[in-house]
Amino acid sequence: MMKDFLTLKSNLNKNYSDFPTTRVALLGDSSTQFLKQALKAYGYEVNYNFEIFEADYNQIDLQTLNNHSELYQFDPDFIIVFNSYYKLLKKFYKSNNEEKQNFSNNYAQHLRVLYNNVNEYSRAKFIFINFFECNDCVFGNFSNKVDISFSYQIKKINLSIMDLGRELKDFFICDLDFLQSYYGYKSTFDSRLYLNNDVIFNLDFLPVLASNLSSIILTLKGLIKKCVILDLDNTLWGGVIGDDGLENIQIGDLGIGKAFSELQIWLKQLKERGIILAVCSKNEESIAKEPFEKHPEMILTLDDITVFVANWESKVDNIKFIQRILNLGFDSMVFIDDNPLERDLVKTYLPQVTVPELPEDPADYLNYLHSQNLFETISFSEEDTKRTQLYKEEAVRKVKEISFSNYDEFLSNLNMRCKVESFNKLNASRIAQLTQRSNQFNLRTIRYTEEDIIKLSLSSEYLTLSFSLDDNYGSYGLVSVVILKVNNAELFIDTFIMSCRVLKRTFENFIFNFICSKARDNNFETIIGEYIPTNKNILVKDLFKDFGFLERDSKWSLNIDSYSNRKTYVAIIDN
Amino acid sequence: MNKIEITKICRDIFRKVFNNPLLEIDENSSPDTIPNWDSLQQIILLVTIEKRFDMKFSASESQNFKNAGDIISAVFNKKKIN
Numbered sequence: 065m066m067k068d069f070l071t072l073k074s075n076l077n078k079n080y081s082d083f084p085t086t087r088v089a090l091l092g093d094s095s096t097q098f099l100k101q102a103l104k105a106y107g108y109e110v111n112y113n114f115e116i117f118e119a120d121y122n123q124i125d126l127q128t129l130n131n132h133s134e135l136y137q138f139d140p141d142f143i144i145v146f147n148s149y150y151k152l153l154k155k156f157y158k159s160n161n162e163e164k165q166n167f168s169n170n171y172a173q174h175l176r177v178l179y180n181n182v183n184e185y186s187r188a189k190f191i192f193i194n195f196f197e198c199n200d201c202v203f204g205n206f207s208n209k210v211d212i213s214f215s216y217q218i219k220k221i222n223l224s225i226m227d228l229g230r231e232l233k234d235f236f237i238c239d240l241d242f243l244q245s246y247y248g249y250k251s252t253f254d255s256r257l258y259l260n261n262d263v264i265f266n267l268d269f270l271p272v273l274a275s276n277l278s279s280i281i282l283t284l285k286g287l288i289k290k291c292v293i294l295d296l297d298n299t300l301w302g303g304v305i306g307d308d309g310l311e312n313i314q315i316g317d318l319g320i321g322k323a324f325s326e327l328q329i330w331l332k333q334l335k336e337r338g339i340i341l342a343v344c345s346k347n348e349e350s351i352a353k354e355p356f357e358k359h360p361e362m363i364l365t366l367d368d369i370t371v372f373v374a375n376w377e378s379k380v381d382n383i384k385f386i387q388r389i390l391n392l393g394f395d396s397m398v399f400i401d402d403n404p405l406e407r408d409l410v411k412t413y414l415p416q417v418t419v420p421e422l423p424e425d426p427a428d429y430l431n432y433l434h435s436q437n438l439f440e441t442i443s444f445s446e447e448d449t450k451r452t453q454l455y456k457e458e459a460v461r462k463v464k465e466i467s468f469s470n471y472d473e474f475l476s477n478l479n480m481r482c483k484v485e486s487f488n489k490l491n492a493s494r495i496a497q498l499t500q501r502s503n504q505f506n507l508r509t510i511r512y513t514e515e516d517i518i519k520l521s522l523s524s525e526y527l528t529l530s531f532s533l534d535d536n537y538g539s540y541g542l543v544s545v546v547i548l549k550v551n552n553a554e555l556f557i558d559t560f561i562m563s564c565r566v567l568k569r570t571f572e573n574f575i576f577n578f579i580c581s582k583a584r585d586n587n588f589e590t591i592i593g594e595y596i597p598t599n600k601n602i603l604v605k606d607l608f609k610d611f612g613f614l615e616r617d618s619k620w621s622l623n624i625d626s627y628s629n630r631k632t633y634v635a636i637i638d639n
Numbered sequence: 640m641n642k643i644e645i646t647k648i649c650r651d652i653f654r655k656v657f658n659n660p661l662l663e664i665d666e667n668s669s670p671d672t673i674p675n676w677d678s679l680q681q682i683i684l685l686v687t688i689e690k691r692f693d694m695k696f697s698a699s700e701s702q703n704f705k706n707a708g709d710i711i712s713a714v715f716n717k718k719k720i721n
Contacts, residue, residue, distance in 0.1 A: 070656065070683060074658070097679055259698045260682075260701060261678060261679075267682070
């Protein structure tokens with residue numbers, strides 16, 4: 065359950081010094097002190113130090129339009145803008161009918177100018193809190209048919225904000241309208257606080273809003289959930305398959321089956337948007353699989369499940385096993401189980417895994433999971449829709465790998481082929497996503513948005529490379545990204561990322577060979593690398609050393625002439 | 640609930656909100672005598688008291704409180720009527 069404001073606020077006295085810091089600017093046209101406190105205090109809950117600049121009251125335009133403002137001097141990573149609907153309503157009432165008709169268009173135009181300024185004067189990501197879609201009851205329900213009504217215009221404004229978000233890649237939206245409709249008007253707003261103090265929100269709503277804003281920020285920082293691990297009995301269906309049998313488990317029309325069916329439909333949607341589904345159940349495997357294979361009302365099929373683990377081992381061990389197969393971080397996993405004991409064990413022994421406290425009544429499962437907003441994302445690409453298939457192909461390779469006695473023989477039989485391309489409009493979203501999602505094989509962990517990637521692709525100061533890999537078992541897709549900054553005769557490796565799915569394929573050898581031959585062809589002399597340690601990229605700590613780079617002033621340097629090609633089983637294919 | 644009980648509960652809430660378990664509170668305690676008592680802290684104070692006693696202060700009431708005594712009396716009057 066979400067803490068109340070006063071309890072959350074007590075975090076402010078705690079020590080944030082061990083947490084990573086990110087700089088957040090908060091601009092509002094109402095009093096934002098409480099929101100600032102809530103956001104700072106919520107940071108403690110997620111082990112993050114939000115260093116917050118709060119602009120003086122009602123200075124949104126002043127701070128964003130002037131390139132020397134305190135806002136830009138603060139050099140924020142994120143700028144949150146909050147326009148209150150009260151102020152908007154006041155402005156609307158002052159307008160004549162013609163202005164009312166154009167109200168949303170004018171607002172969207174204004175917002176675009178504001179964003180353009182922010183984008184020009186700072187490197188910050190822009191987070192806009194949208195409006196709750198109220199009806200001021202001047203026209204009653206008829207307002208839905210009248211374009212000079214506030215409710216018509218406010219809905220149109222929210223839609224325009226979404227359109228801006230689609231067009232402008234560094235523009236993100238905090239969906240206050242959803243939160244308000246979920247928690248209800250009375251829990252969200254407090255008209256007394258507004259009248260007396262120009263405070264918009266009910267105090268105990270602030271932790272909810274802070275949590276929502278923080279999940280956008282953390283997602284932009286690369287903390288993304290990639291996988292859901294599911295229990296079966298009383299989680300995916302009602303009853304116990306081993307005791308009740310196929311005919312009596314509750315799913316579809318039987319008993320409370322509808323609640324489980326709806327949960328499954330939702331999980332299937334998650335899978336289609338790129339979340340990996342895994343099963344972890346205490347059962348005989350053949351019995352656990354029976355409903356997936358034979359029950360006519362099951363929504364999820366075995367094809368939807370990337371890793372299926374059913375045995376009598378502890379779930380902690382089984383989740384560790386799933387983690388090894390998928391090669392994802394524990395902090396990118398969500399574990400859903402109706403049994404509080406299992407949940408507590410996982411929470412205790414695998415504290416990085418997110419474990420929602422599922423309500424007792426299955427009827428509340430889905431609604432509760434919605435309220436947790438577990439699957440925040442900041443990008444979506446074609447690649448996401450294919451992820452389950454990619455991971456399944458990988459599972460087949462893993463089995464093959466075991467059947468070859470000699471690893472070189474295995475690699476050579478894969479028949480790997482790589483396509484190399486510069487960044488372009490078509491691959492930008494996938495490239496941005498790799499920079500956001502990859503943590504392990506990532507030398508400097510710089511996160512880029514799609515807009516950043518397009519800028520890089522047009523810049524003459526950078527050489528950009530993306531690598532897509534295929535083999536006999538299928539396509540891995542675009543799995544590696546290299547960004548090289550040109551500095552006279554030197555190339556600096558700004559970014560080198562490889563998806564962990566292609567580790568131990570001699571793929572990094574192929575990439576280094578490629579970089580060096582490209583550098584040689586273009587008369588560069590030296591390649592400079594840097595390793596910025598995080599708690600996740602220890603894997604590549606010695607990468608530069610292994611490729612013959614020499615350490616110099618905490619960076620790594622390679623004389624291109626001294627590089628000899630490394631052995632690789634990857635062949636290049638021409639575009 | 641009598642006034643003594645209400646006063647005792649309110650005193651604990653003051654101490655929690657002002658984050659000082661030893662804070663001395665009497666009827667005359669006010670923003671002049673308690674250093675952290677500003678308009679924002681007052682909002683938190685009033686909202687916490689409302690939740691504890693399951694009642695609401697009106698907008699104008701909450702504007703006119705001058706000291707702890709005013710607040711405690713207002714709670715007492717509401718709980719007495721109910």
